[in-house]
Structures are given as structure tokens and as C-alpha cells.
Amino acid sequence: MISYQNIFKAFDIPVLTGVDLTVETGEMFALFGPSGTGKSVLLKTTLSLIVPDQGDVEVDGLSVYRGPASNLDTIRRKIGYVFQHAALFDSLNVYENVSMGLPEEELAVLRTAELSRRVWDALEIVNLEPREILSKLPSELSGGMKKRVGIARAIVGRPEILLWDEPTTGLDPINTAAVERLIQRLSKDLEVTSLLVTHDVEGGLHICDRVAMLHSGTLRFCGTPQEFKDSPDPVVQAFVHRDAAIAALDMAVV
Amino acid sequence: MANLILAPIVGWFAKVGRAYRLTVEHAGALGILVWESIVAVVTLKVSFRDVLRQMHIMGVQSLPIVFVTASLAGIVTSQQGGYQLISSSPRYVLGTLVVQSVVLELGPLLTAIVLVGRIGARITAELGTMVVSEQIDAFKSLGRDPVAILAAPRIIAGIITMPLLVGFADVIGIYAGMLMADLDGGLGKETFFYGARLFWHSWDLFYGFSKSLVFGFVIPVISVHMGLRTRGGAEGVGLQTTQAVMFMILTILIIDALFPPLLLQ
Ligand SMILES: Nc1ncnc2c1ncn2[C@@H]1O[C@H](COP(=O)(O)OP(=O)(O)OP(=O)(O)O)[C@@H](O)[C@H]1O
Numbered sequence: 233m234i235s236y237q238n239i240f241k242a243f244d245i246p247v248l249t250g251v252d253l254t255v256e257t258g259e260m261f262a263l264f265g266p267s268g269t270g271k272s273v274l275l276k277t278t279l280s281l282i283v284p285d286q287g288d289v290e291v292d293g294l295s296v297y298r299g300p301a302s303n304l305d306t307i308r309r310k311i312g313y314v315f316q317h318a319a320l321f322d323s324l325n326v327y328e329n330v331s332m333g334l335p336e337e338e339l340a341v342l343r344t345a346e347l348s349r350r351v352w353d354a355l356e357i358v359n360l361e362p363r364e365i366l367s368k369l370p371s372e373l374s375g376g377m378k379k380r381v382g383i384a385r386a387i388v389g390r391p392e393i394l395l396w397d398e399p400t401t402g403l404d405p406i407n408t409a410a411v412e413r414l415i416q417r418l419s420k421d422l423e424v425t426s427l428l429v430t431h432d433v434e435g436g437l438h439i440c441d442r443v444a445m446l447h448s449g450t451l452r453f454c455g456t457p458q459e460f461k462d463s464p465d466p467v468v469q470a471f472v473h474r475d476a477a478i479a480a481l482d483m484a485v486v
Numbered sequence: 487m488a489n490l491i492l493a494p495i496v497g498w499f500a501k502v503g504r505a506y507r508l509t510v511e512h513a514g515a516l517g518i519l520v521w522e523s524i525v526a527v528v529t530l531k532v533s534f535r536d537v538l539r540q541m542h543i544m545g546v547q548s549l550p551i552v553f554v555t556a557s558l559a560g561i562v563t564s565q566q567g568g569y570q571l572i573s574s575s576p577r578y579v580l581g582t583l584v585v586q587s588v589v590l591e592l593g594p595l596l597t598a599i600v601l602v603g604r605i606g607a608r609i610t611a612e613l614g615t616m617v618v619s620e621q622i623d624a625f626k627s628l629g630r631d632p633v634a635i636l637a638a639p640r641i642i643a644g645i646i647t648m649p650l651l652v653g654f655a656d657v658i659g660i661y662a663g664m665l666m667a668d669l670d671g672g673l674g675k676e677t678f679f680y681g682a683r684l685f686w687h688s689w690d691l692f693y694g695f696s697k698s699l700v701f702g703f704v705i706p707v708i709s710v711h712m713g714l715r716t717r718g719g720a721e722g723v724g725l726q727t728t729q730a731v732m733f734m735i736l737t738i739l740i741i742d743a744l745f746p747p748l749l750l751q
């Protein structure tokens with residue numbers, strides 16, 4: 233369970249102004265919101281990559297900002313983070329990048345054969361051909377491939393919680409579907425909790441148990457996908473309908 | 487009227503206040519960085535291989551440029567010294583002059599300045615790029631300590647490598663100066679070293695060595711610190727790198743100026 237409690241964060245201007253949000257264990261939760269509203273900032277406060285000005289985050293009852301420093305280590309171990317722009321280590325090849333997803337103590341005792349199998353499996357799960365890319369550097373990969381290597385790195389350590397920052401943006405429809413299925417499978421089979429930031433409203437509504445919408449620094453909406461679609465709130469409606477509008481536009485063009 | 491007089495004064499105080507706050511902030515962050523690096527070393531979180539790699543980059547790869555710089559420094563000192571000494575002093579004083587200038591000042595200082603450009607700028611740009619492409623965040627999210635992985639190996643390598651490089655620069659500088667004295671004024675090797683020995687204190691070597699140790703510490707610490715504070719995209723990296731270079735050169739010159747009153751009495 234992740235619970236954000238009254239999170240405030242300002243850079244030059246206020247970004248988050250009192251966000252409260254709880255994601256239950258095993259839940260698939262989607263967070264929508266216009267570009268630049270602080271979705272990535274909110275995700276980063278979970279691991280203290282960005283420290284909020286006010287408020288606290290609790291992960292499975294452990295406080296990130298009010299507890300002992302060891303809490304953060306424990307929490308970082310529990311959580312896999314898929315970065316919006318992959319954030320691969322550009323001096324390491326794909327194999328080394330994905331192995332970094334395993335905790336140091338595990339790397340130290342894992343035999344080479346076992347390690348390669350884990351890396352191999354993680355890459356196959358995200359629909360990449362390990363043989364072809366294991367020894368490549370990130371600069372030699374396409375954007376979509378980088379993104380999927382980033383996902384492989386986040387899941388190889390078998391985290392209990394996954395934070396996905398726009399995992400499907402920039403992927404083709406087949407790989408988008410593959411990633412969506414992966415999120416569903418991890419959640420159903422392994423009870424992994426997923427908090428998914430996405431611009432793909434349709435996809436999010438389709439696969440997630442609950443959704444929320446961040447708007448002007450606070451949560452504008454939080455509920456089930458059906459409630460989201462039925463919400464009378466004009467801002468929410470604009471979001472649902474904008475999607476429909478674009479679909480209609482595409483249809484007209486074709 | 488009062489405003490006309492007060493406004494510039496208030497403005498000046500505000501400026502000083504800002505500069506002061508910035509200095510304190512930098513000093514605090516530098517202190518924390520050094521402390522965290524020490525903790526990383528003591529808790530054995532620093533990989534020996536990373537240190538060796540950094541030593542190779544800082545040391546072995548710097549040899550050619552240090553060689554050129556030190557030779558030129560030796561040659562120029564020798565020529566200019568010879569020019570100044572023409573009539574009044576005994577000719578062997580040239581040996582004293584070259585050796586002392588190289589060991590006390592030129593060897594450590596020029597090597598440090600060269601390393602600021604070769605290593606300091608590189609570290610800031612490298613870490614700055616890692617910040618803006620979220621690689622530092624990625625390290626943290628995977629439970630790794632960026633200080634242990636990135637900062638500590640560079641600092642240790644700097645402290646070990648710099649004195650070795652300066653030793654190399656001293657030897658090259660003195661040798662080049664001696665050759666030049668011979669070529670320029672026909673001052674033989676024996677006479678040159680006679681002069682050098684006549685006024686030689688072993689303390690001088692320790693003095694130069696201490697300088698190099700401090701410079702070897704300052705360059706990676708400041709460059710790592712500045713790199714990790716990078717904000718914004720490619721532009722931010724460029725800006726931060728320039729500022730880091732200014733910061734390092736100023737710090738080195740100030741430390742260099744503090745050495746004589748502290749250690750040469
Ligand atoms: N490290 C930072 N320093 C300064 N400002 C930042 C930083 N990170 C984010 N911001 C600002 O915070 C705001 C929210 O950024 P954020 O990246 O969270 O948006 P987002 O909701 O993820 O948008 P998108 O959907 O485009 O990814 C932006 O105005 C951004 O400029």
C-alpha cells in the first residue's frame with residue numbers, strides 16, 4: 233500500500249498543493265492529468281528522488297520522510313520504478329543495465345548462469361530479443377527499445393510495487409498492448425501493486441481497478457473507471473471526451 | 487534624497503547577503519559530499535575497480551599533456567632566469583631558480599590547472615548529464631548510492647594520482663630546464679645541479695607534495711559537487727561546467743596563495 237499524505241511541492245511555482253492518495257496492495261491504479269501538472273514529481277516523492285516541501289509518503293506502513301533512514305532503503309528495495317525517459321546508464325550495456333535492477337547483495341551471491349537467465353527472462357517479458365541487444369549500449373537503441381529495457385530493469389528484481397511513469401508513451405500498438413498485459417499479469421499473478429501514470433486514458437480505464445486525475449496541484453477525481461466516465465465534472469469530461477474527439481478526428485481523416 | 491543614498495547601500499548589502507548565503511550553501515553541500523564519501527570508503531562500498539579506472543583516466547591519460555606543460559614551464563623558467571641573471575649573480579644560481587620554481591610552484595600549480603580542464607570539466611559534464619537524464623535518480627531508485635559509485639572513486643583517484651603526476655611534472659620540468667640552460671648559456675649539468683643542491687631543503691619537496699595532495703582533493707570534490715547540482719537540460723550542463731571550472735581555478739589559486747604564509751616560514 234502506498235499512501236501520499238498532503239504532499240506539497242513548489243519549484244519556482246507551486247506544483248503539488250496538498251495531494252492525498254492511497255493505492256491499495258495489489259491494486260492497479262492509473263493517474264491521469266495534463267502535461268506538467270506534477271505526475272512525475274508525485275511519483276518521485278515516493279522514493280525521495282524529489283523531497284516534498286510538506287507532507288509524507290507511507291509505503292506498507294513505513295514512512296519515507298518521518299521514519300529512520302533505513303526505511304528508505306527498505307522502500308527502495310520493494311519498489312521498481314519505470315522512468316519516463318528510461319534513464320538507462322549510458323556507460324553500461326543492456327545486460328549490465330538490467331542486472332543493476334537486482335539488489336547488490338543478490339548480485340554478489342548469484343551465479344553467472346542464474347544472473348544471465350534472470351536478465352534474459354526480463355528482456356523476453358518486454359518483448360525484446362535478448363540475443364540481439366544484450367551487448368548493445370543504450371545509445372544504440374531506439375526510444376521504444378530503451379523504454380522496454382528500462383521496464384526490464386525495473387521488474388528483474390521482482391519488486392512488490394511498481395511505479396510506471398508513462399510506460400507506453402512512444403511505443404507502437406503491439407508493444408503498448410504487451411506492456412499493458414504485463415502490468416495486468418504482474419498484478420493478477422504476483423499481486424504486484426501498480427501505480428501507472430499515463431496519457432493513454434482509454435488504456436488506463438481499461439486495465440486499472442481505480443483511476444485518479446491530478447489537476448492544478450490537487451486530485452480532482454479519484455474513483456473507479458466507470459465513475460470516471462460518468463463524472464459530471466467538466467474537467468474530467470474534457471479528458472474523457474477529448475479522447476473520444478481525437479478518435480473521431482482520426483476516423484474523419486481516414 | 488535619503489533614498490538616493492540608502493538604495494545603493496541596501497542593494498550592496500543584499501548582494502553580499504546573497505553571495506554569503508550561496509557560499510554557505512556550497513560549503514555545506516561540499517562538506518556533506520566529503521563526509522558521505524568518507525562513510526562510503528569506510529563501509530567498503532567503494533569498488534576498487536572503479537578507483538583504478540578513474541586513476542587510469544586521471545593519471546595515465548594525462549601524462550602527455552602534463553609532459554608538454556612541464557617541459558615548457560622548465561624551459562621558460564630557465565630562459566627567463568638566465569636572462570635576468572646575466573651579470574650580477576654566479577651562474578649556478580640558475581639551477582637553484584629552476585628547481586625551486588618548478589618544485590614549489592610551477593609543478594603543482596600548472597599540473598592542477600591542466601587537470602581542471604582535462605578532468606574537472608569532464609567530471610562535471612559527465613555527472614551533470616547523468617543528473618538531467620535521470621541516471622542519478624535511477625541509481626537511487628535501485629538502492630545504489632551515487633556517492634559511493636560516482637563521487638568516492640573520483641575523489642580517491644584524485645588524491646592518489648595528483649602527487650604522482652606532480653612528481654612526474656617536477657622531474658620533466660627540471661630536466662627540461664637543465665637542458666635549456668645548457669643549450670642557451672652553456673651551463674653544464676654539474677653546475678646546474680650544484681646550484682640546485684646548494685639551496686635545497688627537503689622541506690620544499692614536502693611543500694610541493696602537500697600542495698598536490700590538496701589540489702588532487704579539491705578538483706574532484708568541486709567537480710563532482712557541481713555536476714550533481716546541475717539543473718535543466720544540455721544548456722544547464724554547459725553552464726554548470728563553465729562555473730565549475732571557474733570555481734576550481736579560483737579555489738586552487740587561493741589555496742596556492744595560502745600555502746606560503748602557512749608552510750614557508
Ligand atoms: N527537478 C525539477 N526542477 C524544477 N522544476 C521541476 C523539476 N521537476 C519538475 N519540475 C516542474 O514541475 C512541474 C511538473 O513536472 P512533471 O514532470 O511532474 O509533470 P508531468 O505531470 O509528469 O508532465 P508530463 O505528462 O509531461 O510528463 C513542471 O512545471 C516542471 O517544470
Ligand SMILES: [Mg+2]
Pocket residue numbers: 271272273316397
Ligand atoms: Mg511526467
